[in-house]
Amino acid sequence: MKDSPQIGYSKKVMDHFMNPRNVGVIEDADGIGTVGNPVCGDQMEVSIKVEGDRIVDIRFRTFGCGSAIATASMVTELAKGLTIEEALRITRDDVATELEGLPPRKMHCSNLAADALHRAIEDYRAKQAGGSRGAPD
Amino acid sequence: MVYLDHASAMPVDPRVLAYLRDHGDALCGNPSSLHSVGLAARRELEAARGRVAALINAPVSSSIVFTAGATEANNLAIRGTAERNQKHGKTIAVSAIEHISIINPAKYLVKQGFELATVPVDADGLVSPDVLAGLMTPDTTVVSINYANDEIGTIEPVRELARLVHEEEHRYLHVNATAAGGRIPIDVQSDEIDLLTLSSSDLGGPRGAGALYVAPGVRLQTVMPGGGQERGLRSGTENLPAIAGMGEAARIAGGEMEQESRRQQKIRDALIAGIGGIGETYLTGHPRLRLPNHASFRFGRIEGESILLNMDTLFGIQVATGSACTSQTLEPSHVLLAIGLTHEEAHGSMIMTTGRDTAEEAAPGVIDAVRQTVERLRALSPL
Ligand code: FES
Numbered sequence: 001m002k003d004s005p006q007i008g009y010s011k012k013v014m015d016h017f018m019n020p021r022n023v024g025v026i027e028d029a030d031g032i033g034t035v036g037n038p039v040c041g042d043q044m045e046v047s048i049k050v051e052g053d054r055i056v057d058i059r060f061r062t063f064g065c066g067s068a069i070a071t072a073s074m075v076t077e078l079a080k081g082l083t084i085e086e087a088l089r090i091t092r093d094d095v096a097t098e099l100e101g102l103p104p105r106k107m108h109c110s111n112l113a114a115d116a117l118h119r120a121i122e123d124y125r126a127k128q129a130g131g132s133r134g135a136p137d
Numbered sequence: 138m139v140y141l142d143h144a145s146a147m148p149v150d151p152r153v154l155a156y157l158r159d160h161g162d163a164l165c166g167n168p169s170s171l172h173s174v175g176l177a178a179r180r181e182l183e184a185a186r187g188r189v190a191a192l193i194n195a196p197v198s199s200s201i202v203f204t205a206g207a208t209e210a211n212n213l214a215i216r217g218t219a220e221r222n223q224k225h226g227k228t229i230a231v232s233a234i235e236h237i238s239i240i241n242p243a244k245y246l247v248k249q250g251f252e253l254a255t256v257p258v259d260a261d262g263l264v265s266p267d268v269l270a271g272l273m274t275p276d277t278t279v280v281s282i283n284y285a286n287d288e289i290g291t292i293e294p295v296r297e298l299a300r301l302v303h304e305e306e307h308r309y310l311h312v313n314a315t316a317a318g319g320r321i322p323i324d325v326q327s328d329e330i331d332l333l334t335l336s337s338s339d340l341g342g343p344r345g346a347g348a349l350y351v352a353p354g355v356r357l358q359t360v361m362p363g364g365g366q367e368r369g370l371r372s373g374t375e376n377l378p379a380i381a382g383m384g385e386a387a388r389i390a391g392g393e394m395e396q397e398s399r400r401q402q403k404i405r406d407a408l409i410a411g412i413g414g415i416g417e418t419y420l421t422g423h424p425r426l427r428l429p430n431h432a433s434f435r436f437g438r439i440e441g442e443s444i445l446l447n448m449d450t451l452f453g454i455q456v457a458t459g460s461a462c463t464s465q466t467l468e469p470s471h472v473l474l475a476i477g478l479t480h481e482e483a484h485g486s487m488i489m490t491t492g493r494d495t496a497e498e499a500a501p502g503v504i505d506a507v508r509q510t511v512e513r514l515r516a517l518s519p520l
Contacts, residue, residue: 023517040461041480045519061519065442065462
C-alpha cells in the first residue's frame with residue numbers, strides 16, 4: 001500500500017518513543033551536536049564518545065514531538081559502535097526506514113536526528129584538529 | 138480510559154440516541170413534502186428549532202437557521218452578512234483567537250476586496266472593549282468574537298462588546314458559541330447578539346448539524362443557493378436526524394446546565410490546582426472567566442505532541458495540544474501566539490476538556506498521570 005499515507009506512528013516509532021535508548025548527555029563528550037528545527041522550533045542534542053575513530057558511546061536529548069524523540073533514539077542506536085566515517089553515512093532516510101516509516105508530515109524530524117549526529121561528529125573533528133571551537137550553538 | 142478532549146469531539150448523549158430511535162418514523166420524510174409523512178418530518182424540524190431557540194433565549198424560533206455544522210454557520214454569518222451589507226461598508230473585524238472557520242471566510246472576503254481588521258486579545262485571551270472601540274470605523278459592518286474560546290477556555294465580555302458594535306446602525310456582532318453553547322447561560326436578547334453559531338456535536342448531539350441564530354431585522358444573504366430551504370438562507374434538504382438530535386441535545390443541555398456545569402467546574406478546578414502545582418506549569422487562558430469544562434496549560438521545556446502520546450499510551454487519557462508539531466502547517470496554534478506566547482512556549486501546550494461522561498473521581502489519577510508524563514519528558518529534554 002505504497003500510495004496510502006501512513007496514519008499515525010509505526011510500532012517501532014512508538015517503541016522508541018516509549019523506551020528511548022541512550023538518553024542523556026555524556027559528561028566528558030568528545031563531540032556535541034545541537035540543532036534546532038527551523039520548521040517547528042524543536043531542539044535536539046547528541047553527544048558522542050570516540051575511541052580510536054569509533055563511536056563507543058552516544059547519548060541524546062530532545063525537546064520535540066514523539067517522532068523527534070523516536071528518531072533521535074534510533075540514530076543513537078544506528079551510530080553506536082560505528083566508525084566516524086560509517087556514522088557520517090547515516091542519512092535522514094536511513095533513520096526513517098529503520099523506524100518502519102514516518103507520517104509524511106513528520107519526515108523533517110528525522111532530518112533533525114541525523115543532522116545532530118553529523119554536527120556532533122563535526123564538533124569532534126574540529127576538536128581533533130586542535131581548534132578551540134566548542135559545541136556549535 | 139479518561140477522555141478529556143470534548144472540545145474536539147463529544148460523545149453523542151445516549152438520551153439523544155434514544156430520542157432518535159423513538160422518533161425514527163417521523164425523521165424519514167422530507168419536511169418540504171405536503172403529505173402526512175412530510176408533515177411529520179416538518180413537525181420534528183420545527184420542534185428542534187424551538188428547542189435550540191430556547192437554549193439561547195431567541196425571541197422567535199424562526200430566527201434559528203439550521204446548517205450542516207458550525208463551519209457552515211460561520212461561513213454564512215461572515216460572508217453572508219458582509220456581502221449583503223457592503224453598501225454600508227466593506228470592513229470586517231475578527232478577533233485574533235477566532236476559529237479557522239471564521240478566519241478563512243474573512244480571508245476569502247479580503248480577496249473579494251474587503252478589509253480585515255484583526256482584534257488583538259490580552260494575555261488571558263480577553264478582547265478589551267477599548268481596543269475594539271478603537272479598531273472599528275464607520276466602514277465596519279461585521280464584528281466576530283467568540284463567546285468562549287475552545288483552546289484556552291476564556292469567556293469574552295460579549296454584552297459589553299455588543300453595545301459598542303451597535304453604536305453604528307449597520308454593524309452586526311457575530312458570536313461563535315460553539316464552545317460555550319450548553320455550558321454557560323447564553324441569552325441572545327439581553328446580550329444583544331445579532332448572529333450566533335452553535336454546533337450539534339458540542340451539545341452532545343450527532344455531527345452533521347449546526348445552527349446560526351439570526352436576530353430579527355439582521356439582513357444577510359445565502360452562501361448556498363438552491364431550493365430555498367431555511368428561509369432561503371441554507372438550501373438543501375434538511376439533515377433531519379442530525380437536526381432532531383441537535384434539538385434534543387439542546388433541550389437536555391439547557392435543563393442540566395446549572396447542575397452539570399457546577400459538577401464539571403469542580404473537576405476543572407481540581408485539575409487546575411493539581412496540575413498547576415507541577416513546576417514550570419502555567420495556566421493558559423483566564424483564571425476565572427473560563428468555561429466550566431476547560432483546563433489548559435503550558436509546560437516549560439517539553440512539547441505537546443509527546444505529552445499527548447505519553448498520556449494516551451501510558452495512561453489511557455486523551456488530551457489535546459496546540460503545539461506546532463501536531464498542526465498541518467507546523468505552526469503553533471494562532472490562539473497561543475495571540476495571547477503572546479513564543480513558539481517555544483506554545484510548544485508545551487496541553488488542553489483538557491471534560492464532559493458529562495467525566496467522573497469527578499478521575500481528577501487525582503489524571504493529575505498524577507500528568508505529573509509523571511512531565512517528569513519523563515523533562516528527563517529527555519536538553520533545555
Ligand atoms: S519535532 Fe516538531 S514535528 Fe517533530
